[in-house]
Amino acid sequence: MKNIHVNQLGYRTNGIKKAIVPHDDITFEIIRDNVSVFNGKCGEKVFDAASNATVRIADFSEFRECGEFFIKTASGDSYKFTIGENPYAGFRDALLEMFNYQKCGVDLDCGKWSHPACHDSLATVYGTDEKLDVSGGWHDAGDYGRYIVPAAPAVADLLLAFELSPNPSPNLLETVWFEIEWMLKMQCKKTGGVYHKVSCRGFNALDEMPHLEKGELIICPISLTATADFAAITAMASRFYPTKKAELIEAAKRAWEWCEKNLDVPGFKNPPGITTGEYGDKDAKDELFWAACELFNATGNEIYHDYVKSSKIYLGLGWARMGTYGIAAYLMSGVATDYSLAEEMKERLRRECEDITENFIREPYGTSQNGVYGWGSNLGVANNAMTLLLYNCIVEERAYKSIAMEHMHYLLGRNPLSLSYITGFGTNAVKNPHHRPSVSVGEAFPGLVSGGPCAFATSDAAWKKHCEGKPPSMCFVDDKDSYSTNEITIYWNSPVYFVASVLDM
Numbered sequence: 001m002k003n004i005h006v007n008q009l010g011y012r013t014n015g016i017k018k019a020i021v022p023h024d025d026i027t028f029e030i031i032r033d034n035v036s037v038f039n040g041k042c043g044e045k046v047f048d049a050a051s052n053a054t055v056r057i058a059d060f061s062e063f064r065e066c067g068e069f070f071i072k073t074a075s076g077d078s079y080k081f082t083i084g085e086n087p088y089a090g091f092r093d094a095l096l097e098m099f100n101y102q103k104c105g106v107d108l109d110c111g112k113w114s115h116p117a118c119h120d121s122l123a124t125v126y127g128t129d130e131k132l133d134v135s136g137g138w139h140d141a142g143d144y145g146r147y148i149v150p151a152a153p154a155v156a157d158l159l160l161a162f163e164l165s166p167n168p169s170p171n172l173l174e175t176v177w178f179e180i181e182w183m184l185k186m187q188c189k190k191t192g193g194v195y196h197k198v199s200c201r202g203f204n205a206l207d208e209m210p211h212l213e214k215g216e217l218i219i220c221p222i223s224l225t226a227t228a229d230f231a232a233i234t235a236m237a238s239r240f241y242p243t244k245k246a247e248l249i250e251a252a253k254r255a256w257e258w259c260e261k262n263l264d265v266p267g268f269k270n271p272p273g274i275t276t277g278e279y280g281d282k283d284a285k286d287e288l289f290w291a292a293c294e295l296f297n298a299t300g301n302e303i304y305h306d307y308v309k310s311s312k313i314y315l316g317l318g319w320a321r322m323g324t325y326g327i328a329a330y331l332m333s334g335v336a337t338d339y340s341l342a343e344e345m346k347e348r349l350r351r352e353c354e355d356i357t358e359n360f361i362r363e364p365y366g367t368s369q370n371g372v373y374g375w376g377s378n379l380g381v382a383n384n385a386m387t388l389l390l391y392n393c394i395v396e397e398r399a400y401k402s403i404a405m406e407h408m409h410y411l412l413g414r415n416p417l418s419l420s421y422i423t424g425f426g427t428n429a430v431k432n433p434h435h436r437p438s439v440s441v442g443e444a445f446p447g448l449v450s451g452g453p454c455a456f457a458t459s460d461a462a463w464k465k466h467c468e469g470k471p472p473s474m475c476f477v478d479d480k481d482s483y484s485t486n487e488i489t490i491y492w493n494s495p496v497y498f499v500a501s502v503l504d505m
Helices: 091-101 148-164 172-185 224-237 242-261 285-299 302-310 323-331 339-362 377-395 399-411 436-441 461-466 490-502
Strands: 010-012 018-022 027-032 035-041 046-048 053-059 067-073 081-084 123-125 197-199
Touching (some): 018 067, 091 172, 148 377, 148 490, 224 242, 224 323, 242 285, 285 323, 323 377, 339 377, 339 399
Parallel strands (some): 010 081
Antiparallel strands (some): 027 035, 046 053, 067 081
16 A cells, blocks of 8 residues: 555646645655656644544645656655546546446446346335336445435436536436436335335345346335435426426426325335345435425425425435435525525535535545544545535535545545545556446446445454454455445445536546
């Protein structure tokens, strides 16, 4: 492992450029073709609690030559990196292509990861003899389950990226529609409620390709969180797909009506005999807040506005905390909003960004985790960057763009492990994610975002062997068996894609 940490893809010519070096290093050099082309002085010592180490920051923003370089100090050197106008070529495209690799129910033509159609049989509604066609959609993570609750933020992140990027990907809407089309199949025709998930009863072998999983497909019961998420995402999608607008709004309305009648339904729990991902959430109020904001945005109907005005304002991105999606929908709404409520939402979001910024200032590696590295910590890194950029798009706080970019530097190698957490990008990138197609083929396809360090002990044997006793941000192992640190998910890729898109990487 290198002891000088850099973004292994590189830095923009006129951008902020920083490396992290050991605290004993006072000066640094930039080397190209074995020749020193720049000398600089390191900053003051900074203690990084998450890695339990004292480090210095080597700031070389003033160096603007283009080419391939590495940084050298008295105690070591860095991996190579590029400085140029666009050192991130292909990065954003790979993040989006991940969703096509995760397609279910169709023949997949993607090189060595190709496979025939999988999971295309009829699925059984749990506890009944009813069979339904719920084929399609994206495999959620390293397993082959398809779950409504995490699908919602993944779709929202991608649609917002299309809306807010200065250079949106032309094939994004087609990519996302594949998932929305599956979500529509998960709505109960009779009631308007939405089934929580479809999967086999348990997980299959880690080295098995998707078409080889032959267990019975089970549709788990309708849940309040899944139905509220569905209402939000179909209402949101209606503004992106004009030819499907009426269908999407009708689906959103029916889901909302089911929610209104079932507000006391308890949070989802796996029914007996089902052991795949649960995505349980005891409190659906944030999902309902988001849904009402999106429905008001889509329809202008004051019924939904009244709900928003009577609701607590919620914050959060990701499947468990959805409120910021609702705030974004309301503040970017094309219909008349309540001025005082809009200002209150802006203030709540501003305070959230201030908290992120305060943590960022304390953390030399350019994150804002406040020392907390739980399961999927890279989601927290990406979501904090996304929150800053959403606020910037709404209020134009330009300073937040550079802070968001610092978070991307961390993900791409400027971290205590000198490891790029995105497969295929960086000299020392994750190679062995907990992801069944990658394990089966023996190689990870590019553009997968690994979950990242997890400081909390789990039943993960690889974690216990390699991470126990280590500082929080060092609790990571690039091992296919480490589901707590090295799994991938669609909703970890999606916020990283959003940040890359809005920053036009």
